[in-house]
Amino acid sequence: MSSLADYPLEFEDMPQKPKWAGRISTKMSQPKTTQPEVTKTKAKYSKTRGEHAKDLIITALIVGIVAFVGGMTFQGKQQDAINTAVKGASVTAPAETVKK
Numbered sequence: 868m869s870s871l872a873d874y875p876l877e878f879e880d881m882p883q884k885p886k887w888a889g890r891i892s893t894k895m896s897q898p899k900t901t902q903p904e905v906t907k908t909k910a911k912y913s914k915t916r917g918e919h920a921k922d923l924i925i926t927a928l929i930v931g932i933v934a935f936v937g938g939m940t941f942q943g944k945q946q947d948a949i950n951t952a953v954k955g956a957s958v959t960a961p962a963e964t965v966k967k
Contacts, residue, residue, distance in 0.1 A: 914922075
């Protein structure tokens with residue numbers, strides 16, 4: 868018989884202290900679970916109130932520029948139509964009604 872057989876083994880149940888990570892307590896013996904690369908998503912960027920205001924102002928400026936260019940094009944076409952109508956409607960008096 869070996870000398871180890873004479874001594875009974877006694878195990879003492881030791882409480883494990885939690886390792887604090889932020890506000891969540893986790894035991895050190897817990898395996899870290901990693902998600903596959905495919906399901907990981909990038910952290911979402913949340914905009915502040917000022918950035919939303921800047922986006923709205925930029926959008927309004929772009930819409931204003933597009934409306935201005937469209938208005939200038941429309942006005943140019945209308946002016947061409949008016950000039951064409953004026954040339955076609957020039958007043959010419961008949962030759963017999965002209966008095967000298």
